[in-house]
Amino acid sequence: MSQALQKNGHLKMVRHPHMLAKAQELIPELYHHDVLPQAMISAQPDAQQIHGWRADVVNSAEDFFQYDFAQGEHVIIDFGKHCIGYLEFTCEAVGSPPDAPAHLQFIFGETLAEVVEPFSEYNGWLSSSWLQQQDCYLDELPGHTRLSRRYCCRYLRINVLALSRKFQLRFTSLKLDTVTSASLATLPACETVDLQLKRIDEVAVNTLKNCMHDVFEDGPKRDRRLWLGDLRLQALVNDVTVQNYSLVKRCLYLFAAMTREDGMVSANIFVKPQVIADDTFLFDYALFFVDVLQEYVAVTDDSETLAQLWPLAWRQIELAMARVAENGIVRDSSDWWSFIDWHEDLNKQAASQGVLIYCLNKALMLARTYDSSKVTWLEAQITTLKSAALRELWDPQSGFFVSGESRQISCASQVWLVLADVGTPESQRQLLAHLLTHPPEIQMNTPYMMHHYVAALLQVNEREQATHEIKRYWGAMVEHGADTFWELFDPLRPDFSPYGSKLINSYCHAWSCTPSWFIRKYLL
């Protein structure tokens, strides 16, 4: 997920100290691991590369530590893999005693493009403060420096902006102190015999690992924040890989720690310097609180947590149901009320109807075991909403569900109404097949939406097609050199960014890590 367009500073928010205390008890241990430079590289323009640049190794890491930099020189270091951590280095002066500070500029890139294409030309609508750079002035040489911010990179460019005529600069040490709250020590083996899926699983696990810190972050470069929509998918992958259940629990409590006055959970949470719920509220994300809780309880059987959080989960159901019109369909609106996918033209109504039914089903699963008083009501609502979807949204002529006043046909609407189990298994299977043969104009833009498409395929038992889509989509990122999965990927538009520049896209993004769940859970 990413930055919201909502601005609701006027809303009254309520803190729940008991929930916060629970969350803060569960702050995870971080595992540290040093990563050293692997090579000095040069970036060459190359139209064959997805982001337009090719890395050519020009010197070894050993050479880097023996190189004397003069003012105006620069270097690009390749750490060999995507890393999250803190940069530490030691510099010394070569020549006369250093009679002026050394002015260095560090630029960090998940991709090569970030360290080559000047940030000064960035013109996207997300804050340029996300572009990772730092100017440093070294007053004392030799000296050791640890930059205080956490960075996210595979490539590091160092521009030696100013020395003096009397000395040159040598790096005698440089490393990334990488951090994660995921331990790979007890990672279950991935049993697939398909080598491509095995590689895709590795990259997906790496993506999850690099997003796991104090919380499940959406992306370690940007927004570095706990979003409910990302948490939901991360928690699934966590179940079948690193199994840090207490981090899932912590995140659930964080969402419970501060809510809107009416009880709606926020779409995302800030944790530093203090826990604050964002003033962005999304219909689908709030409902996913029910889903994350249900999946968590299903795996852990943690009835104490369920008992504490069930009222809040139930409140999300109530609030969502209040948006259902008399005809049994969730009311549409033109603002950013439901996420579904990063797509400017996507109408969210039908997909949101699907999300609501999907989450009512999840609530029903919880209610059946833990709160039988809700069962009858839930069953009735599910029936009503499903019927309404078939009655109001199904368009026999096109063979698709339509959405909004303009009766828009999109992939997202079909996928979510399948996931909501609207129609018969056979009709769902046919609908997804129809989607393949008659692709609508409104396609899927993100790995997040692609996840739901693959999940829908597996729901109707189209294992072969699901595997094909995983290989076609996530496999293509691997072929483009990804060792973590990207926030955004459209094979036909490699520069696509909903933010106005590929430089600010996240190239390690939580919502893209789900192939591991498919491969491991469905034994692909």
Added chain:
Amino acid sequence: MSQALQKNGHLKMVRHPHMLAKAQELIPELYHHDVLPQAMISAQPDAQQIHGWRADVVNSAEDFFQYDFAQGEHVIIDFGKHCIGYLEFTCEAVGSPPDAPAHLQFIFGETLAEVVEPFSEYNGWLSSSWLQQQDCYLDELPGHTRLSRRYCCRYLRINVLALSRKFQLRFTSLKLDTVTSASLATLPACETVDLQLKRIDEVAVNTLKNCMHDVFEDGPKRDRRLWLGDLRLQALVNDVTVQNYSLVKRCLYLFAAMTREDGMVSANIFVKPQVIADDTFLFDYALFFVDVLQEYVAVTDDSETLAQLWPLAWRQIELAMARVAENGIVRDSSDWWSFIDWHEDLNKQAASQGVLIYCLNKALMLARTYDSSKVTWLEAQITTLKSAALRELWDPQSGFFVSGESRQISCASQVWLVLADVGTPESQRQLLAHLLTHPPEIQMNTPYMMHHYVAALLQVNEREQATHEIKRYWGAMVEHGADTFWELFDPLRPDFSPYGSKLINSYCHAWSCTPSWFIRKYLL
């Protein structure tokens, strides 16, 4: 003093641990004092102002702490006086929770020009790393930040480079934690009844104070370093003002802590991260070690320090005497062998002859009390060198001493041969009068050289002319708004810089603080 042009990395240097230990015992206490913003100002182009800019107050400091900054805005803060210290501030987000880092840029200026004229256009030959700026990324808001570098400024410009659309930024606190090793608590009163001299004394004391830290620095913006030529003048002013004698002692030991293999003391010393003598050696500066020691002992009567440092002082005499040719004149050369003044065209030979005789006189004063075995030899050398100066350098036709092969006439040559007490008191007085009526082309460029001119005037008892020069030169800086005295000042060329840009000139410079010594010592 400033950056050397010498590069002598090949020279063998010798460490003297006992001297170093003595110096390190004397690391001074620093006094801290908070300085708060006085006003928000705007800079207006104004040809009447010496550096081209006028400060107009636009808002009060209270307004600053209530202002909500949006992306792209900036502010210039006036601290009301020249300060040395550490910037601390607290920021908070106004509006929605801050969903992106805040990217701020801080630019510090001793002058208004520094915070208005872009550093990117700087093209001088000194390292641009001296230009004081820092980019900061605030990941957590509200948050307190203390920049780790020490800055030197009256003006602070804050550019709010990037926020997000969701929040604005407010400064809830901001201050400079200023530091100095000078205590003004027991500052002797300045007895002059002349109000202009009183104000000049205040500015001079402030200049000294702001240059006093771990060592006597030449300038707190640049080079932030112990230079022997500056130390010599600072120690004089220290004697009649803040009287931190142990800091003078520490600096003497620092010069003794590391010398050239042959015993020559360096022109300047680095103290962090470890004590290192620079590889710049200057004929005049090395000799001044004798002068500083003599003045220190004269005031403190510290015979233990004298006993330990006298051999090194004597070594400077021997090394300087080795440069005297058979005709009794110091050999000239074309490289940067003697400083005298920042003047590209100045020939240093005659003035250096003066410095040598002057320092032989100082050695003689020490020898008479503490090492009588050297007295006869010193007296003989002084006589020889004085006679040689009169014989070889005096030009009856012009009525001036000449210097170098081109027989150059400069102010510096006359001044230093007066300070060396060459000729009779009456001839010296006439020579200085002749300088006034027949100004040579090679004038004086720095307050450092002006100091020696005023000292020469006082030596021949021209108190009125000396007072006039102090008012004309240092008084003009005060009229231009200086509250510390500048490294460089030429009323006719306000933009003069030997470094290629006024932005990198130092506007609080040790060698400019001597009016206090004149005013207090000579009771002007």
